[in-house]
Amino acid sequence: MPKIGRMLQLGFIHSNREKVLEGLKKKNFQDLELVDKIIASDDLRKNLQFNTEELLAKRNAASKAIGALIAEGRKEDAEAKKAEVSAIKETIDNYALQLAEVEALVDGMLVRLPNLPNERVPEGKSADDNTVIRQHGEIPQLHDGAVPHWDLITKYDLVDFQTGVKITGSGFALYKGKGAKLQRAMIQYFLDHNIAGGYTEYMPPYVVNTASAYGTGQLPDKEGQMYHMAIDDLYLIPTAEVPVTNIYRDEIIPSASLPVKMTAYTPCFRREAGSFGKDVRGLNRVHQFDKVEVVQMAEASTSYDVLEEMVLHVEKLIQSLGLPYRILLLCGGDMGFASAMTYDFEVYSAAQERWLEVSSVSNFESFQSNRMKIRTKDENGKTQLLHTLNGSSLALPRILASLLENYQTPEGILIPEVLRPYFGADMIA
RNA sequence: GGAGAUUUGUCCGAGUGGUUGAAGGAGCACGCUUGGAAAGCGUGUAAACGGGAAACUGUUUCGAGGGUUCGAAUCCCUCAGUCUCCGCCA
CATH class of the missing domain: 1.10.287.40 (Serine-tRNA synthetase, tRNA binding domain)
Incomplete structure (x- = not known):
């Protein structure tokens, strides 16, 4: 350690x-x-x-x-x-x-003690006890013969799971042709949205050392969920949150530079042992996936305003894609180890007829900054821990799943307007 | 991967065993000076963890970890980063 x-x-x-x-x-x-x-x-x-x-x-x-x-x-x-x-x-x-x-x-x-929940976090044991804050968007009526995304993926030859299995193993997708291009288009669009929102783009290492993994709270809590390279004692990142937040480990940030707003696209690697059935079917859960992340560091007094601001920022992004979504405030029992308060975003997957989590926006208060010694100086020159926050904007596979399902027509899959300039076409046919 | 050099505070930089947490400079902050600014002068300027109501005070930290010593930034060992040369390579 x-x-x-x-x-x-x-x-x-x-x-x-x-x-x-x-x-x-x-x-x-x-x-x-x-x-x-x-x-x-x-x-x-x-x-x-x-x-x-x-x-x-x-x-x-x-x-x-x-x-x-x-x-x-x-x-x-x-x-x-x-x-x-x-x-x-x-x-x-x-x-x-x-x-x-x-x-x-x-x-x-x-280090085994999780963060404490904020007062406003509701009681509850599991995902069933989360509070729906708001819901937005029409649930589309699909045409007869509409199918789940895993069938669409095959039909339009967008993702090849079999070959992914051959190359690596189950849960590793091989994106292909329009599928690969759509991924790239989304990444680009999401990043542009974040940059427009004042976030600075980073391309961090996808491999981190143990100090970084402890810093954000993945270690020791999620030891078994990360891919570990024993020879060099390094971990494949489960989220960009880890390298990006660690940019400021052991730093004192001048108050004039606050809040720090960062965004990064990275692939994310998760072992996620022990799931089965419809939860892992198709793109619902994979070992490697793409995600664009936003991270902020703010003074303690403003961090909950920042949290709401980040929720709105992510919400705008989902809205622009025209997907039906809902925002949940997680109950105490369903929150992550390091978080003090978490909002989850779920989009509706029309053919599967279920909600899929596509973003999680959290305030970690001083839990991470305490581990990492991310500080600032107050007016009196005293060092103070900052609050760290992060959120997905967005995780791609489930967005893709729900885009494919919700936008399917007998003629093909419509591309949301905002993605067309990036994708270079208005339809996958 | 091999050989050599190097790693000191916000930055530059001195320092090869004894009030060195660290000279000197720059920067920054405050004050004086000025009509104002610059220059000049003066003062201050690390963090972590303890004790204390506080003033204040103890310990630790000179890339990281270990060792030698009464005592280490200074000597020894291991590891890492940076630079140069060689090798390999997109």
């Missing part, structure tokens, strides 16, 4: 034990005893740290004195002093060892 710094969260846990427990319960976190274990271990840690530092201070003072004595030529006094320091050395080493152990213990427990 990389060093992620002594967490400021500790002070909060100490003085808000009840609140922390309450929040964890809302998030459906099972291992509630962890909180008291952390508090106890941290008390021990402080104690050890105090004792250790006291001895270190003593040693430093004595060592300085030795230097002075030697300078004065009082060799014997210096030797006597040396013996004195040597005597406490063993104790120091002993303490330091214990301290390191306890620190590792505390850190190890702390």
